[in-house]
Amino acid sequence: MYKLPDRSSGTSFDTIGILTSGGDAPGMNAAIRALVRAALNQKIKVYGIQRGFAGLIGGDMRRMSSASVSNIIQRGGTLLKSNRCEAFKTVEGRHQAAEALRKKGIQALICIGGDGTLTGAHLLARESGMTVIGLPCTIDNDIYGSDDSIGFDTAVNTAIDAIDRIRDTALSHERLFLVEVMGRKSGFIATQVGIACGAEMILIPEYPRALDSISHTLASNRKAGRGSSGIIVVAEGTEPGLTERLAGYLRQHGEEPRICILGHIQRGGSPTGHDRVLASCMGATAINYLQAGYTDVMVATLGRELIPAPLGDITARR
Amino acid sequence: MYKLPDRSSGTSFDTIGILTSGGDAPGMNAAIRALVRAALNQKIKVYGIQRGFAGLIGGDMRRMSSASVSNIIQRGGTLLKSNRCEAFKTVEGRHQAAEALRKKGIQALICIGGDGTLTGAHLLARESGMTVIGLPCTIDNDIYGSDDSIGFDTAVNTAIDAIDRIRDTALSHERLFLVEVMGRKSGFIATQVGIACGAEMILIPEYPRALDSISHTLASNRKAGRGSSGIIVVAEGTEPGLTERLAGYLRQHGEEPRICILGHIQRGGSPTGHDRVLASCMGATAINYLQAGYTDVMVATLGRELIPAPLGDITARR
Amino acid sequence: MYKLPDRSSGTSFDTIGILTSGGDAPGMNAAIRALVRAALNQKIKVYGIQRGFAGLIGGDMRRMSSASVSNIIQRGGTLLKSNRCEAFKTVEGRHQAAEALRKKGIQALICIGGDGTLTGAHLLARESGMTVIGLPCTIDNDIYGSDDSIGFDTAVNTAIDAIDRIRDTALSHERLFLVEVMGRKSGFIATQVGIACGAEMILIPEYPRALDSISHTLASNRKAGRGSSGIIVVAEGTEPGLTERLAGYLRQHGEEPRICILGHIQRGGSPTGHDRVLASCMGATAINYLQAGYTDVMVATLGRELIPAPLGDITARR
Amino acid sequence: MYKLPDRSSGTSFDTIGILTSGGDAPGMNAAIRALVRAALNQKIKVYGIQRGFAGLIGGDMRRMSSASVSNIIQRGGTLLKSNRCEAFKTVEGRHQAAEALRKKGIQALICIGGDGTLTGAHLLARESGMTVIGLPCTIDNDIYGSDDSIGFDTAVNTAIDAIDRIRDTALSHERLFLVEVMGRKSGFIATQVGIACGAEMILIPEYPRALDSISHTLASNRKAGRGSSGIIVVAEGTEPGLTERLAGYLRQHGEEPRICILGHIQRGGSPTGHDRVLASCMGATAINYLQAGYTDVMVATLGRELIPAPLGDITARR
Structure with a gap:
């Protein structure tokens, strides 16, 4: 089991967005659920962005309630749907994405996915100054900087x-x-x-x-x-x-x-206990990281601890 | 659930052989277990023939006890092993098989398998006069004359x-x-x-x-x-x-x-309840058919009944 | 697999209601899905009644679309929810139920459940003249008149x-x-x-x-x-x-x-292949029975056939 | 995945014994398999002791070959059987056990089990000077000194x-x-x-x-x-x-x-991937610990590392 970090009262967020991107992995829904519930618990509004970065650029997002993530902790796939998005690989695409977030009043973005997703998340953070937190979620477990990834x-x-x-x-x-x-x-x-x-x-x-x-x-x-x-x-x-x-x-x-x-x-099927607990703890921790002022990091595991790991390192070691 | 036929006291067998042949299917072990236990219960000795018709021709067989089929009802595959045997497709091969059976004092043979296996069983019965009973066992469920087959x-x-x-x-x-x-x-x-x-x-x-x-x-x-x-x-x-x-x-x-x-x-995995019950009832019934004097038939299902169906019909309708 | 009956063009229904009642059983959702899709395919409007007979008496029902039953064939439980309802055991309660149906313009009711549910369905049919079809759905498989029930x-x-x-x-x-x-x-x-x-x-x-x-x-x-x-x-x-x-x-x-x-x-869990196919065929058949003019019957199995069996017989043999 | 320790050439063993004791847990068979194969690979003879400490006191043990642990990595339970043994809780009982080991020429004992088993193992090591290694194996995961136990x-x-x-x-x-x-x-x-x-x-x-x-x-x-x-x-x-x-x-x-x-x-069922890998690595590591001269320790996990942890600490913290 994982120890959650203390929340600093330093940073306060009003509204955040969540997306899943790249290949789907079991536990994505458990992560979404934890993020939504932990955010609402902190009085933060949450937008669920559809179809990953494609939906982000297109502004396809909707408010999420506690009930909207009921009874999904055990489901494979992702209720936010996922996609591989070519446009987001360009500076122009990421610029549009940042604009779409600002237009909705979204102050921070949480990206759930693998290598490609977290690299995109890093570039968005660096280029637009947007607060971005990543969750490593891929069955391949090949993300530099985290011992473990959701779905593996x-x-x-x-x-x-x-x-x-x-x-x-x-x-x-x-x-x-x-x-x-x-x-x-x-x-x-x-x-x-x-x-x-x-x-x-x-x-x-x-x-x-x-x-x-x-x-x-x-x-x-x-x-x-x-x-x-x-x-x-x-x-x-x-x-x-x-x-x-x-x-x-x-x-x-x-x-x-x-x-x-x-x-x-x-890729599919109901997540194991390990993946559900990992996704739940990573989701809750991501909200804590946000409030502690972190950005451009992912929630990573080091042995049995959760730690913030710089998203930039993934790209550097790719 | 299936009604088992009455046993006629007409025919009495001292020693029988069992084999599995062709592609394996879940429930083969449950069928072997039922055959062995039902036979022993009737004071009939049982030889387990290894690797299907190949082992039969080669005389590769061993006595089976009640304990030898303990704790296998839930296992996939076949503990007697299986094989596709080219030699048995020839008259000469089947002749050798009949000789091997007689040499061991085996008076009846029970063959568990699909289309090819049951066709071989029929030819053996017709050519050698050996008493032969078949059990339809294939995941494809494509055996003429039986609504259902073990493994499907x-x-x-x-x-x-x-x-x-x-x-x-x-x-x-x-x-x-x-x-x-x-x-x-x-x-x-x-x-x-x-x-x-x-x-x-x-x-x-x-x-x-x-x-x-x-x-x-x-x-x-x-x-x-x-x-x-x-x-x-x-x-x-x-x-x-x-x-x-x-x-x-x-x-x-x-x-x-x-x-x-x-x-x-x-092909693999632990058999479902349906296949375990079907295999168990078919196995027990095969011993009853033997004692009732049947030969050159398989234990087939018609709706929810078990009936003896001529093995020759399978070949005719192939 | 089951053969579906021919549809007579004799009776035509505009609007029907569906409910699940009593203990839940795996396959209830598959049955609901089949009923909704088969009805919509025949241009029949469908109301899903919530919480069984209690929701029926209370008029708690909503229109169902094809999409409303997407991706539920594999889910345990019942999305219409279920309940045991004391009021429906009285003539007065059943009278209220019939009134609620008429008020909504519902011309036929399909009841999915066990012994108690089908008995209630029969009494409703007899007392109110409402067209009623039952689907035997209980893990106990103890319904007189059908070899098999959904969930067993x-x-x-x-x-x-x-x-x-x-x-x-x-x-x-x-x-x-x-x-x-x-x-x-x-x-x-x-x-x-x-x-x-x-x-x-x-x-x-x-x-x-x-x-x-x-x-x-x-x-x-x-x-x-x-x-x-x-x-x-x-x-x-x-x-x-x-x-x-x-x-x-x-x-x-x-x-x-x-x-x-x-x-x-x-009681729970994803239904087996057998239960999903049985529920799907029974659901489609129920709509055919409706259009063929049947009432006060359930869709029963006799061996591998689906047949209409009088609901009254269940009560008589209880 | 776990890093295995280097083998020191300092200590050499000719013959060892293995037992499982206390409540069974999924992965016991995978641990036995790894121990047997790793020992044989080092030219060490292995005795499998039946029914835990009871069989040890009674001298109920048999030589194990590589084939004797074939196809068991995925099986629940323990092929060595297990038991709770009152006699072993006494000094006299442990003395008899040490004698039984010496009589068979067994120079080291590996005990797979939970709290009680590992406490018994510690007392045997301390009182008799026998070389003893423990493997933490209990579904409760309540063993002081190891983050993880096989079966949890x-x-x-x-x-x-x-x-x-x-x-x-x-x-x-x-x-x-x-x-x-x-x-x-x-x-x-x-x-x-x-x-x-x-x-x-x-x-x-x-x-x-x-x-x-x-x-x-x-x-x-x-x-x-x-x-x-x-x-x-x-x-x-x-x-x-x-x-x-x-x-x-x-x-x-x-x-x-x-x-x-x-x-x-x-308690039962096929072990998960985690438990199979943990049991396999712990088993191989136990043989390495033996050869490195360790005794009165268990193979424990600390985060993602395997470490030797003193068996005495478990008793002390009980």
Whole structure:
């Protein structure tokens, strides 16, 4: 559980906006709920901005009440909807966004999302002087500066549940399965899932391996008496087309591997306890950070603590 | 729940064999357990044959006790392992199998599996005079003569659970998803899953449709005010490559569909209550059929009744 | 899957009302969705009545659109809310209800619920001449005239999932567990769950047994070499306080049984595929029955068929 | 993910023993698997001791191979079985246990369990000089010296899943539910679950509250416009009989609360990804600690690090 920071009485906000952007992740709704309730509790008005930065530029936002976030803590997806927005990647787009916020009287913006979202949030803060707080929310858990991100734990458990099913067939048919999990630039999901499923091998972008080396390891395992069934977990971003090429290579070397690409099922579903609590605490903390005068930071985890981490560092280390 | 038939005292068996063959399905273990326990209860010895018909030809079998099937009613896969066996498709192979059975003193064989398995079982019965009973067990539910097959209900629920997750993203991003479910020659899974998930469209082998007709229907739905998110459920066997081609076609017509192929996760997992009860009752009934003198039949469902259905009819209607 | 009846063009309805009443069951929302969409498709206006018969008497109802039932097919509970209503058990209360319907111009009422709800629906039809159709919806599956009711399959699977967990402890500690499942007057849930979980014993209202007879059977099982762990499934309505008394009795006879009362978790949760399809087909069929001129019937299942069954028969056989 | 310590080559072990004791928890099997595989990898022989300290005193143990822990990482319960053992609470009992270990040539013992187990492990180490390492494994997460224990995350998610179901009924019937979760001396489960489920109130042993104060808070919430449905999460150990007394009190004050006691379902089930990874890393680390010369410590977590924590401290702070 996380300790919430003390509130400084230094800064006071009247009206804030919230948006979710980029790929959706389980726990986004729990974060929205916590933000709305914590803000209302501090007599701060909240606008929910629709469809991420696109809706922000278009001024598509509506007032949120406590009831508007009832019964959503357990829901996957995001009730604010999300989007990838090209316009916001331009200075001009971000300028329009700042204008839209000012027109509505919104004094601070809270952005929930991954790498791209938080980078956009940082640029908005720097260019427009708008007060901006970020919440790291991506199943990939690849955000520099935070040990943990909302949605990661749920995605890991969803993938594990799927692989537990696949193993039933792998064992019954004594077969090798190559299972591709999400992770475009990072092997966090693959590593966690691979350990948790007792995978024979884990392939991740951080440690590229040649096909013959992989094949050689498998052959050694066979010789050492390990059964002919097995699971190899591959992070999708390890190498473009790796899973298919590996399957082809193994087929030429006497294996009969099957491929499963878990895909979008990893994004959805009811968030785990961990993600609900993380999202709830991060949401409440974001409002505290606002009132303590922070801007251009995200609520990050360091071990079991919540800390403010500069959004600029994410971009710098990208 | 199913009514079990009366046992005739006419036929008495001393020793039987059990095997699972073809693609595995949830509930195979529950069926094995019921067969073993019902047989032992009748003082019948049971051999578990390993790896389906391949193990049968190879004489790979071992005695099963009541304890050997403890705590498996809830497990996916098959503890007897399964396989697809080319040799058994030949008269010579089936002859060897019959010899292997006689050598062990096995007087009757119970085969758990789908279309191919039950066809093989029928040929063995016809050619060798061996007493053979089949249990319909396939997630596809495409066996002529039985309303229901073991594993179907579980596969449907697994696919539904996956699509419920995908819908979170579909709604959050207002996107169209093409979800491919299992079903090589039949649309049973797709239809059940599509209705249960409120799919916008269901594409199955039984009703082939042209791409432009599909696209036209989608466009009409959009005009009629249905949201831009949606799920189209496609049975894998509808047309080779249909999902990919449909996605390409829709992309040319202004949609941004995403593809998810659920794949092997549909085969595994703990069986549902329905499949456990069905497997348990079918297993107990198979032993009753044996003792009532039946052979070359499977235990089939007709509505809510269990009936003996000739294995030969499956082949005839294939 | 169920075949829907042909629509006669004989009767035409302009406006109908829908309500859910009594204990909630998974699939109620799926039924509401199907009813609303099927009615709107036939140009029939639909009022959703809040809180069951209480809301009906109080005139608490609102128009339902297609969008109002979006994304609810997978949700437990009932968005119309439910209630047990004492007033509706009186002639006077039902008279008020009929008045409220007429005032709103509602020509037919569709009632979703169990025994009590369908009995109330029948009395309303008989006394007021109102066109009434029922949908059997209760986790207990104890409605005379229908093989199946919406919610039963989900409740069974929820209880099985819970007992699968309990068995982990039962096996690890070699302990006996008495697990009480729902079923006030019937053993349907207990029987299905008990078979599916490989229970050592199943106790249901339909077959009352004396404590010493139960204890004797357990002792025999022990002697026959069955392990000291085990699950006894007890239907809550078997005898008031039976579970506690049995535990006490067994404790005096050398066992150390633990008690688990599954309780309300069996009512909730996302409906299974079976319940979603059943609810969807029953909902669509109810609208067809209306247009075919039926009244005072429920949509029942007979084997795999949907049939109209007289509501009066339920009361008669109660 | 956790960083494993370096192995010192200082101490070498030939044979070790492993046991699980006390209440079972999800992840025990994953810990056993990791211990066995890590030990075998270091050429250390492993004995699995049956039924905890009782089996240790009785000398009930058997050699474990790599295959003996295949396919158990995902299983609840413990394949070594567990027990509460009165004899081991005496000096004499622990003396017998040490003798049994020496007789088998076992040089070190690894104990997996909670408070009581680890206290026993400490006393054995102190009194007999036996090398002993502990693994904190309890759903209650109440072990002094470790932030986290194996099984806690799974129990929390199981309780959340149950309460998500209960909420369907709470909302549909606008009712108040008192849900009792596990936690004899601590509110860890209750707090995590309560936040994750959006509970109206959380009652834990660490913060006792008077009935009228609880009732007063509820009444204030009602006045402030919060709906009449709600969930109150109560840790079982808050006060003996609190849940029942609270329900009675609230009934006298106009509420109609329902009670659910989640009970043993919280102990079982397949462990979450978190618990599987934690158990796997703790198991591997325990073998490293052994070889690094540690004894009378447990593998504990401090934030995201694994550290050796003195077993004696647990007893001291009990």
